[in-house]
Amino acid sequence: MATAESQSDSAAATEQxxxxxxxxxxxxxxxLTELLDADDERVQIRAAEAILxxxxxxxxxxxxxxxxxxxxxxxxxxxxxPLGDLM
Numbered sequence: 798m799a800t801a802e803s804q805s806d807s808a809a810a811t812e813q814x815x816x817x818x819x820x821x822x823x824x825x826x827x828x829l830t831e832l833l834d835a836d837d838e839r840v841q842i843r844a845a846e847a848i849l850x851x852x853x854x855x856x857x858x859x860x861x862x863x864x865x866x867x868x869x870x871x872x873x874x875x876x877x878x879p880l881g882d883l884m
Contacts, residue, residue: 832844849855 829844829848832840833848835841835844846856
C-alpha cells in the first residue's frame with residue numbers, strides 16, 4: 798500500500814515531467830514545421846498530418862456519394878430500394 802509520502806513524491810515527479818514536456822512544445826512544433834520542407838515527401842506528409850491533427854483538423858471520414866448527396870440535399874433520393882422497381 799502506498800504511503801501519503803510516496804504518493805506526494807509521485808505527484809511531484811509527475812508535475813515535474815509535465816512541466817518539462819510543456820517547455821519542449823515550442824521546439825517540437827518548430828521541428829514539425831521544419832519537416833514540412835524535408836527532402837522526402839513521405840516525411841513532409843507525416844509532418845503535415847501531425848500538425849493538422851494537433852490543430853483539430855483530422856482526416857475526413859469516407860462517405861458514399863449517395864450518402865453525401867442525401868446529407869447536402871442534392872438530387873432526389875428515395876428511401877426505397879432502387880432495384881425494387883424492377884421486380
